[in-house]
Structures are given as structure tokens and as C-alpha cells.
Amino acid sequence: MEIKAEVKSIEKLKDYFFVVPDYQREYVWAGDIHVARFLQDISDEFSPTARKQSNYFIGSTIIVKREDGAYDVVDGQQRLTTIVIALCAIRDILKNLDDLTDELDTVKSELYKVVKELLYKYDISTKKHTPRLSLQYEESKDYLNKLISEKSFTDTKTPSIRKMIEAYDTVSEYLIELKGDDPETLLNFISYFLANVEMVIIRPDDLGSALKIFETINERGVGLNAMDLLKNLLFSHAKEDDFEVIKNTWREMLKGLDESKEGDKPLRFLRYFLIARYHNGVIREDEIYKWMISSTGKEKIKYQSDPISFVKELKAAAYTYANFVKATNSWDADSTFPNITGIGYLSKKTSRQHLVLLMALPDNISTEITKLLAKNIESLVFYYAINRTLTKSYEALFANWANKLRLVKSLDDLKAFLNDDFNKELTEQQAKFDGQFSNKSQGDLNPQYRIKYILGKVEEYIRQKVNFPSANFSFYQSQQLEHILPQTGTNIPEQDYPQSYDYSNAVYRLGNLTLLEAPINQSLNYSNDISSDEWFVVKRTAYLNSNILLTRTFSQIQIGEQTKFNGFATERLKSFDRWNTLAINERQDILKRLIQDIWKLYL
Template identity: 20%
Template sequence: MRIHLDRNRQTHHRSQGAGRTGFLSTLGVVMAGSPDPKEIVRARSATVRILFEGNAYSLGYFQRRYAWEKLQVEKLMLDLIKKFEREWRPNHQVADAMTYEPYFLGSVITYRRAEEKYLADGQQRVVTLLLLLIRLYHLTSSREDTRDQSARLLTLILGIDPVRRQFTITDIGYRDCFNDLLNGQAFGAYGEPDVVRVFQAYQDVTQFCLQNLPGEALPNFVTWLLERVSLVELDAGDPDRALEMFVAMNDRGVRLTPLDLLKQYLLSDARPDPRVHDAGWQSMQAALDAVAKDATLDFVRSVLRAHYFHLHPDDGDGITLDEAPHEWLVRHEEAIWPRYKTGDHAKLFTQELQPLYPFYADLLRWAAAPVEGHLGTWFNTSNGIIRQFDLTMAAIRSSDNEDDMHRKATLVANFLDLFVVTRGLVAENYGQAEIDELVNELRPAVRESRTVHDLAIALGKTAANWYPNFSGVLTLRYRERGNRPFVVYFLARLTAWMESRTGRGDRAVHMLNHIDGRGHEVEHLFTSRHAEYRNVIPDSDAYSRQRSRLGALVLLEGSDNASLGALRLADKLGAYRSHYMLAGSLHPDSYGRGEVRFRRFREDEKLDFQAYDETIPIPAFVQSRSQLFKAMAEKIWAADRLGLILPTQPVATPRPRQRKRSLVTLVELIREGMLAPDTGLIGTRNRKMFRATLLGDGRIRTASDEPFPSPTAAAEAVLDGKSANGWTFWRIGEGKETLAEVRTRYEHRR
């Protein structure tokens, strides 16, 4: 049996919106003369809300366990965010989200047995959606303006039995994990690899939300996800037919995919016979798809974006390079082949795609697993950059030799890693949207760079503007629910570099790979129990600010971290001595005669390490340690180490293009006289007041003296990582007008 909805019907469904429930079709065969015919297969459209509301799904026995890796999770998240961002504007009301363009997620197969409802196909998407709902529940539950949404999300997460906390996915193997995630608990001893993968997938969802979903957009995103994102539910009726449908839809049938259509389009004008290149195409597809799912299509898109960057990837009428590359090529035929000759389409394959695909396969391998000499690519993947090769493919030419290709790839990977670090240190987003914007700006110059030296100069011109951001080491604070992934990464790189330079081996991969259950954890040098240090810093808020600065942190194995947290620093020095050298350097014995490698390291790198001295005031000690971390970071990410060539003269910082989510900025409001520099701001949450200052460059400095690039970043910082809409959180001085209201006045005046 082959079941599918034709393209016209899918298009009609999407144009009608995803919030409507109803049967789209009745499919199946009734045997003639059957005395008791089975129910025919039924299909209905279902929004995410309808899929979860009042439902509980067991998993079919033929279903594989949860297997999505970081790449698949973040690809789904990126598709959702990109679709949402095309519609959302900062001045929209929540109700406006009901009119946003819908998004279709595909189909799921269900059946019933003994009054239980089962998922026969679609587990990966449904489980990932459940994890997203749990994350959104945590974000909305911490805000006053989204309490109703929080309550709704909880009912969807817990399915039909909220009292017994029977989750929408009822599999008993996942229950403890779901329960821990819903309650904000740390990693548990789940045992089964697929359950561990579920827990890790939630961390992937969390990191992606932190980097790509601004707090002011949260209410609209929740509404759009629940009411405008849809699937088709195929009700098979019984287990036998569910298995039959599962096999048919996964193993049999001929359904033209975007890649099939692209192949037909490109090879159709090959002479003397279109089939002459078929073997070459099959080899390319087999080589790439063996490394990663859908890799061939991603490769083609990346090459087209790199080589035809002057053509917009979205025509505004639904024909996009991401969704329909063959239709996009048809639309831009005259621009790509202004003097078309028979065979030109096929040459795009033979001259542009075929020579480059082996190198792209290497890129995918380096991204999936750490390879010596190409760790920058793996680091970028670990930081959530799931589409990092567009700039690399712009730099690569089919005439390059293998060594030059590899050197260019390393340059670009190091450049993107530097972007992540220098953005993270000043609390700016470095997610896929920011990467895409950076790549769009640089692609023309990178494409013109023929040699490795040319590329190093082109990237160096942009990177030169980022190095002042290393001063952020002195002011950035650790917020567990805000910037934990970045702080773990930053500390891991510092710790691993020091381990390597003192002869212990580079442990960065081990620290970031979560080999054991808990992985590595951020360790505060100073305990959370303020009473232990009240005689040193009487004010609890001031103490909290000091203990969360980067200089007051180290990275330890998770199991070790748990046993040390409540002790005073002086009492932990002995334990630190047996761990990583960055922590061990706090112990006085690390400076004895026997520590030759550590001494040589300090002398060679000219770094001012000091043992902990309890007589030194905590602020002075933390400041000194932060200065040390800054000096280490500047060496690790030094331009010459990364292969970048910085300009000898200062380069003017290009004015970034405004993104849809930032139609009006604080800088613009200041420039137009709507706001004044050094204006005091006040925010309140749960009867607690927070003060901040608007700086002349559009940043907001909070009471901790830490500057933040946006109202939302500043609000979430003072709220210890809880989600907030910074534009409505901050009010002007003692008045009642919010930053959002000032922005609205300015928009009306324009």
C-alpha cells in the first residue's frame, strides 16, 4: 500500500492554515464480499496543539528508539525559527501569530491496540517536539505575561493524565528522563543509550533557543508553534496495517524528492545521452549520504549559495533555494546562464558539483567527529553551528589542490570559532542566524580570494574588529540558565590549552564530548553559602556577582564537582591539585621545584599565575584571575595561531545590516533623540526592582557593571537567565513608559 497526499492537496492544506482539524482523505481498499471489512485508513490534519492535546502515545514494537543527533535536532529547530522569523515583528501582538504563514512538518502514522494509541512512525519528530514544549514551558513559567501559555504547555506535555504525570510519550523507559527535564533536574543514571540521547537532545534544544529565540518573541512563537505548525496524522487502525504502512512509506514506492527533481533538471540537457552522467551522480549521492542524512541536497545548496551569492535565496513567492533548489534554478536561469547553450545545465554538475563533493564529505566527517588538524570544524558543531560550510565552499575552487582546500577549511573554521568566542564574551548571540548574516556579508570578498593568503587577509579584515571583545572576560558573569554552554566551552578551551602546554595532552574533546553521564561542570571557587564569606563581603548580591565572574570559575569532571561545591576555597585546594592544572594552579605546591613544566609554561607564555591567598580580598583575587584568563584567551585565539592576517591599519567597522527581528535599535532611538545616553532604567519582577543605565552606544549596563548589547540580554541577566522581553521589562527612570512604548512612538513618527 502506498499512501501520500498529492502536491496540490498539500498546497491547499498549507494555504488554508494549520489550525483546522478535519479529514483530508479516506484511503484504503475494502475486500469484495468481506463480511466484516476493516476501517479504511484515515488521514487528518493536526496542529502541534491537536497532536498533543489529550493524547498519549505508546511506541510501536517496530519503531527504532530515539536516535536523532544534534544535527537533526537543530535542523528542525532552525527550520521552525527561520519560518517564524519571516513573519514576526517586535511590535506584533500575540494574536498576530495566528495569521502567520503555517509550516508543515510531514506525517505520522498512528494505530490503536487495547484502547491504547501507538506511534508507528514519526517518533523522532514527536519526541523532539515534546522536548521543545518542555523547554518552552520553563521559559514561559518564569514570566508574568506568559503564565497562561505555561499552563497550556503543561497540559500538552502531560497528555491525558496530568495527576499521574503520564507524559504524551508514555514509554516507561523515557519517563524518568522526561520527569527530570520537566522538573529542571540534573542528568540521571538512565542507562539506555537512547534515553541518554533524549536528555542530550533537550540540551541541544535549550542551547538553540538561547541563541536564536529572543525573549520578546517568545509569546508569539509559542502561539505560532501550537496553532500554525501542522502535521498529517495517518490513522492505520490496527498494528498489522500500521506495520504495512511503515514499511511502504520507508522502504518502497517511488516518490520524487527535491534531489530527484534537481538531478533531472541538471542532467536533462547532457549530450549525447542524459544517462551519461548518471553513474557519477549516483557516486556523489552515495558518498555524501553515507556520511550524513540529506548531505547531497545540503551540499548542492551550499555550492549554489557560494557560487551564485548575488542571487537572493528567497524569491518571496515560496520558491526558495532551501526548499526547492530545482525551481529556484529555473527562476534564475537567465542570470546563471545568460548565453545558454545545450549542456550548460549538466556542466553545473560536472564542473562545479562533481569535483567538490569529496572535499565536502571530508567537511562533514570533521564536523561529526574530532579530527586532528580540523578541530575548529568540530568545535563549531559543538557550539550549535549546524550550517557552517557556506563560507568554506565560497572560498574553495575546483582548481584548488587538496592541501589548499584543507588549509582554507581550517582558516574559515577558526574564523567562525573566533566569532563565537568574541560574541559570547560580550553576551551577544552567536547562533545560526548571526552566522548566516556574517556569511552573507563576507561571501563576495571570500569568493574573490583565490589563494590561502588572500583568504587570510579577507577574513582578517573582519576579525580585526572582534579582538577588543576579549575585554568581556573581565565583566562576563556565569548564568546557569543563560550562558552555560558558552562558559563551559570557554573554560574547556582554556583548561585544555594549559593541559597541552604543560605536557598532559589536549583534553578539549574529552571535556566537550560528554563521554560520561554528567560530562563536565562549571565549578564555583566560592561556595553559594554567603555566610561562609559574610565577613569578607557583607552584601549578598555583591558576593553573588563576584563568585559568578569568569575568574572565579574552573571546569571539573561532573562527579568531582558535586562533592566540592559546599566547601570554602581554602578547603578545596588539595582536591584541585589532583585535577586539571588550571584548577591546580590555585594550590601553593604547584609552584614548587618539582613543577618544571608548569614553570616553563608560565615563563614561555609570560602569564601571571598566582596561588590562592586567603588574605587577598575576593574582588581583587577574582579580578587578577580574570586578567589571567583574558591573557590566555588572547593567546589561544591569536590571529597568527588561527592563520588570519590582520590589517596593519585600523579598519572601519562596517555597519551591519538590520535583521527583521531588530527593525529599531536603541542606538537609533538615541540618535533620533527619543532616548538620552546615561538614562536610568528600572525593571521589576515579583516585586523586586532592578536598576540599569542606558549607555551612549546602545548597550545597557546593569548594577553589576556588566554591559549588555540588548534590552532582553540585560533583563535576562538580572533575572538569572529567566526568559524576559527586555523591551517591555525596562522602564524609563521613575516613569511608566517602557522601551517598547518609546520604540512604538518612534515608529509612528516615522
């Protein structure tokens, strides 16, 4: 393997034409983070008044010569793209720099020539500009060429283009601030940027060698994340004839993640995918690449012997993951996996740990099996939420269960897992719930959408039992959370609530909460004087107008000739004549028994 490595200042990059191939990752540097740090690091080495400046090294770039004489960029495209964007910003500020002394005006003119030569070469025969850096990945949409050639860009702004625009603005703002009232400092900085900022240009003799060097340099994932490194691993072990397949499959995978708004978190997907399908136990993001290149990782995911099969598996898993994420994030019940939507309500919409279990199931598994697993996960997640169990305390358990779920081939296999493994944890969590629920309050279960979901599920359970029409999740979220004992109670009787916190504790108990239509709730805004039982009489009367059975039965345990409902309500619910701490305790117990019927083991 022949390798040439040379230290080059930015000024010397005029010796090259660079091409970022279409299989490379799009531009991702954030203006206010990466670009700002890039400028700050250079600025820290620059001395405005020094006659002799120290050089500043910004890293390495790996390139491979193409047949047309240009060079494909294998590593370093983020840095190179930022340099070219910075050169565009420098060109524009130089072009508009006026009112200089003759000496400074000469310096400005010479710098302007150098910068233009670094941005493109003008071909006299074709009368065209050839940019020094061309981005071939789809997300660039020729934006950089337009910026280099000073043409307006009117196409769709992709996330990559938006980041390039941010980078340009960050550099421009930095240069304007640096200039201030002293253009000489600005010119000195530009001179430093061109002559003293250096990088190592590494030129192997072929792409395979370049990718191997890339892998070696980044073995610890320095400056890159495991997703970027994995993509390059796939290319480094694939035949060049297969590059197009890998490139397109990778792009489709990212497109799938984008559809669920997870495109900016591909590493999270990769982590959960590996825990679900291949890794034994929990793996952290900073451990992923090291594991992938270990003997165990190579043996399990087989990216060396069959990179195409692995990238296709990643693509399929990304769409599965995206569908589960969309179901989790949905505010109405997902049409296929309503229990996954329930998991999102219970464990918060940002939660993703349950995806490890769902993704562990084989790709060809039936929807019926996935639905049953999701239904049971929702039961467990409910108890985790209400028992305030921390994610880290069950993450290892989920990773261990993933090993077993990978082997599930049939409904009987899943039921065996649920009986033998899952039910043990569920039973323990149910026991904690049983001992703690009597004291649970609103603060233990916020956010409010979670409480509405729980009360809505109880309502749906009642409706199902008595053959009443069901409502969707959005309906329950649109209701108001009614505090039966009012939050703004006045003339509070001391015999019932000796201390102020006694009243406050009672108000926020779950037994004191119900769902109520907004117009009815608004009509009760002034029922706050609780010195007598009159306030509750007013509320009980208003509750009779509610279509929510759980609320309506506060006042009336029977509804007309609805025999099935009346029988269920008489046995499982209760109406109340007075509302105080004893009544709240009793209703909390009613809720508890209903909840235990809803979130249980399903086989």
C-alpha cells in the first residue's frame, strides 16, 4: 500500500480539486457549535500583532485520485466544506471592504485573488468556473456551487443546506465582529487563515486503502459517531460494484428515520437496533464502534463477509423502528398498534426503551404476536410510570429479554416468554402498586396527558364491559381534568381539613380527579365555597350532563333501563352524597381495582 502524506496550508489547497462522493454523509456541522468552535480554535492561535505567527493544525483529510484528476474525499468532508464556506464569506467581506489606506487596499486585493483561486479555476476554453470542492450527495442540491459562483439559490433547502447557510452566517458574523473599526486586524486574520492553518493531506493509492486508513484513524470514534464509522466499514468491505446498492440502501434507511422525525438521531436507532438484535446486554453510544470492530461484533453482524445483507437489514429495521416511533408519538391510537401509543402516553412521548423489545422480534413475525407483546409492555410500563421506576433500573432487564425475544417464532413461544420471564417482573411491579397507590396524587403522574390517558382507559374499560360506544384517545385528551374538591376552595371547614396542607393533599389525590367536558367544567367555576355540602350538590347535578360514565356515576349509579351498565355500576362503581377525604379514599380504591383489571398480563 503506497501512501503519500503532506502538510498543506489552506492556501496550498489550490493544487487540488476535491469531490465529496454521493455515498458520503451530508454536511452536519452546526453553525453555533462546530463552526463557532472551528473559528475559535483558529482565533486562539492567531495573534493580531505578531510578526511571526505560529501554525495551527486542524486535522487530516484522506483523498483518493479519480480518473479525471480530481480527488474523492474519503474523510474530512465536514472540515473541507467548512473551509470552502469560510472562503466564500471571506471573499464577500473583502469585496465590500472600502475606505482603506493604499497599503491595506493592496493587501486586500492580493488576498481577494488568492481566495478566488482557492474557490474555483476559470477555464478559458470553456468559459466556465470549476469549483475546487464539489458535493455530490443528493442533500447538497448544488448549493455550494451556487455559493462559490455567487449565484442565488432558489431550490428546496434541505437540512444539510440549512446547516451550510448557518455556517456561512456564523463565519460572516465572526469576520464582521473581528473587523470592528480596525480592518487591518481582519486582513491579518485572513492572511493567517490562508497561510498558517494547516492540515495533513493523506493520499493512498486506491479507495480500499483509503477506507482502511480511515477505519484505523477513527478506531476510537474520534470526531465521528458510530453511525458514520459503520457506513465506512460497509464501504471498506464491499466491492466497488456494490457501492451503489449500499449508498442507495443507506439513504433509504435514513429516509425511513426522517419520516418519524428521528433522522437527526440515527445513533439512537443504531444503539437500540444492536441491543435488540445482536448485542448481549446494554451498550452505550460511545461503545458501539469498539464493539462492531471486535471479534464478537464482526462475527455477529457479518458486515465484512456480507455488507449488503447487513445494510438491507438495517434499512428494514429503520422502517420498523420508525413505525413504532410514530405509533409512540401519536396522540390518537395508532391504527395497527394502539398499545404502543398507550406506551407513549404512559412513559412519555420521548421514551424509546420499549422499542428494544419490539424490535427484537424477527422481521417476519406476525402482527398478532407484535400486538400481544405491545399490550403486555403497556401493562408493565403503566406500573413503571405509577411506581416512578427509573429507566436505568429496567434497561438491562429489557436488553436481557431481547436475547429471548429474538428466538420467538410463534404465538406459543411468546406466551411462554410472557409466563416465564415477563410475568415475574410484572407481578413485582403490581405488588408495589398495590402497596403505594392509596397515596398517589396528581404530582406523581404528571404530565397531565398521562393522567387523562389513564382516566380515559378506565372509561373505555367501563364502556367495553357494558357495550357502550367507545371514544378515541383524542377525545379524552380534549376533556378537562376536573378536581372534584376544588383547587380554589374557600371557607374550608377546619374539622375536615385541620391544616392547609390537608386540603391541598386531598385536592390532588387521584381519587379527586375525573374527566369533564369543558362547558360543564366552566359552569362550575364558582362552586368553590365548601363551607357546606351545597357546592357538591351543584357539582353532582352538573355531572349528570356528562357523557363520561366515570364522571356521571358520581351522581347516579343507574342509567335508565341499561341493565348491563346498571349491574356493572352497582357492583364496581359508586355514587356519593358527600365529598370529603373519606370519599376520596373510597374512589381511589375504586380506581385501583379498575386499573388492576386493565393493566395485567395478557395471554
